[in-house]
Amino acid sequence: MPPRTIIEKLWDAHVVHEQSGAPTLLYIDLHLVHEVTSPQAFQGLRDRGLKVRRPDLTIATADHSTPTTDPALPIVDEIAAKQVAQLLTNCRDFGIQCYGRGSQRQGIVHVIGPELGLTQPGMTVVCGDSHTATHGALGALAFGIGTSEVEHVLATQCLLQRKSRTFQVQVDGALRPGVTAKDIILALIAQIGIGGGTASIFEYRGSAIRALSMEQRMTVCNMSIEGGARAGMVAPDDTTFEYIAGRPFAPQGAAWDAAVARWKQLPSDEGAAYDRTVTIDANQLEPMITYGTNPGMGMPITASLPEPALVADPLHRDSIAKALRYMDLEGGKPLLGHPVNVVFIGSCTNSRISDLRSAASLLKGRKVNPGVRVMVVPGSQQVKRQAEAEGLPEIFRAAGCDWREPGCSMCIAMNGDQLQPGEYSVSTSNRNFEGRQGKGGRTFLASPLTAAAAALTGVVTDVRTLL
Amino acid sequence: MTFRSRLVPLPINNIDTDQIIPARFLKTISKQGLDRQLFYDWRYDAQGQPKPDFILNQPRAQGAHVLLAGDNFGCGSSREHAPWALTQFGFRAVISTSFADIFKQNSLKNALLPIVVPPEVHGALLQLEPDAAITVDLATQSVTLPDGRQVEFPIDPFSKHCLLEGVDELGYILKNESAIAAYEAHRVGSVNTLA
Numbered sequence: 001m002p003p004r005t006i007i008e009k010l011w012d013a014h015v016v017h018e019q020s021g022a023p024t025l026l027y028i029d030l031h032l033v034h035e036v037t038s039p040q041a042f043q044g045l046r047d048r049g050l051k052v053r054r055p056d057l058t059i060a061t062a063d064h065s066t067p068t069t070d071p072a073l074p075i076v077d078e079i080a081a082k083q084v085a086q087l088l089t090n091c092r093d094f095g096i097q098c099y100g101r102g103s104q105r106q107g108i109v110h111v112i113g114p115e116l117g118l119t120q121p122g123m124t125v126v127c128g129d130s131h132t133a134t135h136g137a138l139g140a141l142a143f144g145i146g147t148s149e150v151e152h153v154l155a156t157q158c159l160l161q162r163k164s165r166t167f168q169v170q171v172d173g174a175l176r177p178g179v180t181a182k183d184i185i186l187a188l189i190a191q192i193g194i195g196g197g198t199a200s201i202f203e204y205r206g207s208a209i210r211a212l213s214m215e216q217r218m219t220v221c222n223m224s225i226e227g228g229a230r231a232g233m234v235a236p237d238d239t240t241f242e243y244i245a246g247r248p249f250a251p252q253g254a255a256w257d258a259a260v261a262r263w264k265q266l267p268s269d270e271g272a273a274y275d276r277t278v279t280i281d282a283n284q285l286e287p288m289i290t291y292g293t294n295p296g297m298g299m300p301i302t303a304s305l306p307e308p309a310l311v312a313d314p315l316h317r318d319s320i321a322k323a324l325r326y327m328d329l330e331g332g333k334p335l336l337g338h339p340v341n342v343v344f345i346g347s348c349t350n351s352r353i354s355d356l357r358s359a360a361s362l363l364k365g366r367k368v369n370p371g372v373r374v375m376v377v378p379g380s381q382q383v384k385r386q387a388e389a390e391g392l393p394e395i396f397r398a399a400g401c402d403w404r405e406p407g408c409s410m411c412i413a414m415n416g417d418q419l420q421p422g423e424y425s426v427s428t429s430n431r432n433f434e435g436r437q438g439k440g441g442r443t444f445l446a447s448p449l450t451a452a453a454a455a456l457t458g459v460v461t462d463v464r465t466l467l
Numbered sequence: 468m469t470f471r472s473r474l475v476p477l478p479i480n481n482i483d484t485d486q487i488i489p490a491r492f493l494k495t496i497s498k499q500g501l502d503r504q505l506f507y508d509w510r511y512d513a514q515g516q517p518k519p520d521f522i523l524n525q526p527r528a529q530g531a532h533v534l535l536a537g538d539n540f541g542c543g544s545s546r547e548h549a550p551w552a553l554t555q556f557g558f559r560a561v562i563s564t565s566f567a568d569i570f571k572q573n574s575l576k577n578a579l580l581p582i583v584v585p586p587e588v589h590g591a592l593l594q595l596e597p598d599a600a601i602t603v604d605l606a607t608q609s610v611t612l613p614d615g616r617q618v619e620f621p622i623d624p625f626s627k628h629c630l631l632e633g634v635d636e637l638g639y640i641l642k643n644e645s646a647i648a649a650y651e652a653h654r655v656g657s658v659n660t661l662a
């Protein structure tokens with residue numbers, strides 16, 4: 001057999017059936033379900049009188065429209081309350097385990113999968129959510145699907161899929177102080193554009209990726225979709241195995257040894273060919289920030305904003321001009337020093353314990369600028385408990401931050417946590433689309449460190465000046 | 468599947484699904500009633516009144532079936548509410564120079580054709596008079612311009628077959644039950660990790 005990439009190995013291992021003229025039928029090992037993209041799929045099953053084929057490979061949680069206030073209180077928004085209740089009904093009717101509101105295991109779907117040991121190397125993982133790529137950090141082939149496909153997987157545990165192109169992202173070197181995993185992925189997307197990875201799956205490789213912790217790799221893989229890719233992966237190594245060992249759903253005893261032996265076969269073979277390769281020099285990276293209305297509109301935090309007049313392509317020029325208009329920013333000017341109203345630390349990109357520790361390290365013993373509202377939203381109940389055990393909420397509260405219950409929160413602004421029209425935020429989430437964090441709101445995406453720096457100063461700040 | 472329609476031009480690159488239908492409308496548990504929410508924040512002002520300068524509020528959009536969008540249409544969130552809202556408004560095709568992957572898949576499952584044309588054809592379509600109509604034909608995979616010029620577009624052959632023959636994809640997968648059962652029986656490794 002010719003040398004294969006990890007992407008091809010996982011694909012080959014999950015082919016159920018191939019028929020000419022039709023896409024491949026691919027088996028799915030883990031299906032994660034949340035309240036927003038599943039109700040219509042369950043209704044489809046009811047309409048056809050179908051069951052869920054493998055409830056044992058399906059796990060649900062409530063995160064998107066779920067409030068980040070005390071779970072003992074009822075949900076005030078009636079429509080959201082109905083949606084969350086419908087998830088519970090659907091899970092009960094179809095025999096699916098649901099870690100819903102009030103569960104010790106509740107959290108953002110892409111935080112709880114890895115943290116419970118549900119996500120494992122070599123698996124195919126899907127969810128009706130484009131950030132499913134997060135799970136690729138563990139060496140799984142994980143991608144987002146639409147609600148029709150959610151229904152297909154519920155009913156058959158399979159999906160009709162066409163092969164994607166393989167795209168190698170080679171990141172070598174060492175990150176300098178103040179530069180994080182978030183800056184790697186923001187730099188990649190700024191380099192290739194938000195459509196750059198369309199029809200592809202990224203494999204992140206190189207010494208800088210190997211040096212990342214599991215949670216940092218999740219931050220990188222999370223935003224693969226912002227580069228247009230279906231999925232992003234990191235081949236499993238000792239960091240991966242150490243992370244998984246002992247988690248609730250991890251294999252144990254002899255099964256663990258067998259699993260690790262299998263997982264060690266997964267990394268791409270020497271000499272495997274990729275359809276495309278880009279390289280990033282980690283030594284040269286600076287803290288990154290986005291200035292516009294898509295995640296590809298990013299730059300080193302010390303750079304100046306682009307000038308639309310200097311852009312040759314007319315539609316591209318219009319995009320930048322439109323984005324700067326929406327953001328009320330002037331081309332050619334720096335972003336450093338720009339006032340910020342809100343700081344959001346959370347989301348499936350950056351709400352894990354290491355992200356909270358990173359923000360807390362800067363905020364400890366300091367006060368946030370009185371003009372800034374700061375929200376810190378842990379990714380899951382488990383992250384929240386761990387943070388409490390380490391005394392992080394006290395650090396955040398003493399600094400003047402709002403410490404909330406787990407959920408998607410202001411990443412998607414479906415649950416009442418949102419920007420007011422015209423407000424600027426520095427957010428650790430993954431999308432800065434118009435209105436994403438509240439109608440008329442304006443988002444700068446950055447790392448937890450950069451977000452914490454803005455919280456302290458009230459303006460866009462190079463965190464390296466505060467270290 | 469053949470239809471004639473005026474074009475509704477929205478020549479903006481990277482239109483994301485948060486613009487197509489903002490997240491706050493995703494709290495619904497139904498697929499219906501999404502047409503008014505299509506492009507809501509571009510289409511209505513703070514009082515909920517239609518913005519006259521937005522294309523969907525103009526006469527040429529009424530009764531039209533084809534949206535002419537910029538590059539990388541449908542990027543971002545995987546929400547299938549985007550094609551649901553577009554089809555409920557009356558769209559049967561979106562023409563662009565490229566589409567985001569998940570949006571393309573979701574569209575094909577909802578009989579919304581994601582039609583990719585080369586940049587020069589895209590430019591020519593943008594130049595058409597507001598009243599000019601084009602013809603879209605799925606069987607021949609072609610768009611016919613008012614001057615008679617025919618442009619072919621690519622489409623996944625299986626999706627085309629499903630759309631033309633009314634094949635339901637889930638029904639197709641269900642017919643492979645024995646292959647699925649055989650795969651499960653022979654699978655090496657950890658399919659059963661949650662049990």
Ligand code: SF4
Nearest residue numbers: 131347348408411412
């Ligand atoms: S945190 Fe944001 S991006 Fe992540 S799953 Fe929730 S809404 Fe989606």
